[in-house]
Amino acid sequence: MEGKTVFVDGALPGESVLMQYSSVRGKFDEGYVKEVLSRSADRVKPPCEFFEICGGCSLQHMSSEAQIEFKQSILKEHFEHFGNVQPETWLEPLQLDTLGYRKKARLGIRFVTKKDSCLVGFREKRSNFLAEIESCAVLMPKVSELIVPLRNLIGSMDAKQSTPQIELAAGDDALAFVVRHMEPLSEQDKEKWLNFAEENDIHLYFQPKGPDTVHKVWPNDNNDRLHYQLPDFDVELAFHPMDFTQVNTSVNRAMVSLAIDLLELNGEERVLDLFCGLGNFTIPLAKKSKAVIGVEGVDSMVKRGYENAKRNNLENVDFYQADLQQDFSEKEWAKEGFDKILIDPPRSGALDVVQYLPKFGASRVVYVSCNPSTLARDAGVLKEQGYRLVKAGVMDMFPHTAHVESIAVFERNN
Structure with missing residues (x-):
């Protein structure tokens, strides 16, 4: 408005609204909808009667189809802005349960x-x-x-x-x-x-x-x-109520299956799973690989990983504790070679990891992300390190919120 960007909470692209300013800043202002004058075709009745007052969700007024398109557009813009890179192929968006999903x-x-x-x-x-x-x-x-x-x-x-x-x-x-x-x-x-x-x-x-x-x-x-099961791999994982686990069971199951499919395993590979947590990817990977190493920063999660390996009678998996946001080059596992790598970092991304990545020698990397800006930044670094961004897509882990969960596949140039 008047040459300045204004973010209007509750407005959809293409709509005309009456708005109330909530904050005035240097480069942009913020506001919220008081009245919708012309409606977008993507506007729907929120499924929750408390949506107008509760801040737990921000997008219930937008159709599920529009939400997933919006999230993919965010990922595309971040790839352009932060990584100067675009995938060769966009994956079909992953969207399943949109209500009653949060566990x-x-x-x-x-x-x-x-x-x-x-x-x-x-x-x-x-x-x-x-x-x-x-x-x-x-x-x-x-x-x-x-x-x-x-x-x-x-x-x-x-x-x-x-x-x-x-x-x-x-x-x-x-x-x-x-x-x-x-x-x-x-x-x-x-x-x-x-x-x-x-x-x-x-x-x-x-x-x-x-x-x-x-x-x-x-x-x-x-x-x-x-406990939760990953039926595609016939495994069950145990966790403590305070452990980190994904909030959306159906999307997590589909995400794990998708990530492992995208690694294109033949059963003879050594696979490295970084930021592995309690083994959400590591344990099913062990069912599809010759050997798997899981690395995690929290010691209690490393113990949980071994517990889950034992629970599922797996002997081809090892877990190590390491701060992957710091120099880990002297760790014994870091000196080994790997055929494929899976990365699932926190919101801060995996900058130290992607800078070191070529030394592992992996031909293919799957990167699962909960923050499109750090994924895009790391994708730019991987491009400089000789990897191509071959595929990427979004996964609706948190429907009705602006949270963008995504997945990307990188291949090493010959």
Whole structure:
């Protein structure tokens, strides 16, 4: 507007809207829609009745088809802007469950004294306050149905002012709640939580301080693992509720299968899996390769990787701990050669890895990314290192949000 870029929350391309400014900056301004004057054909009725107030989702007013096209356009623009590179072929977008998909989340909790009411959920749009919601269209249905019971439960407790959040995690077999409490719970509050967990078949954990204080309180079975399966590979992975796992089961299963297909394995390769976590790719890779090395920065995840290898009777896989954002060239595993490499870094990307990559000698690299800007930056570096970007595409891991999950394939030039 008037020669200056304005980002308008809630507007779709091609629409005319009345907007309210929310911030004025140097290079661009921000605002939000007050009224839609002319509608885009891509505008739809949001599936969640709380979309207008809740900040958990940002794109429910856009059709699913338009959302995935929007995310692919973001990836394309980032490749151009940050990497000066484009894929030779665009992969078909991967989009599956768009509602009830979220199996991992952090729910905020706040007791509002003036209303004598407890709020459970996500922050309001353009606010740090919690939104007053009674359900959530993207959380797995069981959790969505428990939002009102949770509000009532916590509102009845002595600790209603000192319980700031619940971490939830679900496997294929069970749902777990990790309840953060800032003060010791009374016996009455403990009893209420235990009854709630038993009635709703929830694995219940309390967290009085830091992450190392998380402990299971129900059921009392000395088993703190959840599980998920990757049916295409006939494997099952175990994880702790506080471990990093993907939020969307159906997309994760499809993503793992796609990534391994794109590596084009014949069963005789040595494969390197970097930023491997608990073995989400490593374990199925071991079913398709001669040998696999998984490298991960968090020591507890390395232990989980070995646990999952043993669980699946795999002896051709090893795990190592290393900070892959630092110089790792003196590590023994880094001096070995590999035929194929899979990379799945955090949002900061894999700059140190891609700079070192040619020394591994791999002919093909599959890069799974949760941040298109760092993927594009790293793609530019790989181009300089003698690799071609042969394929790329987006995967809708977080439908109805602007989060862009993507995958790219690089081949070494002859």
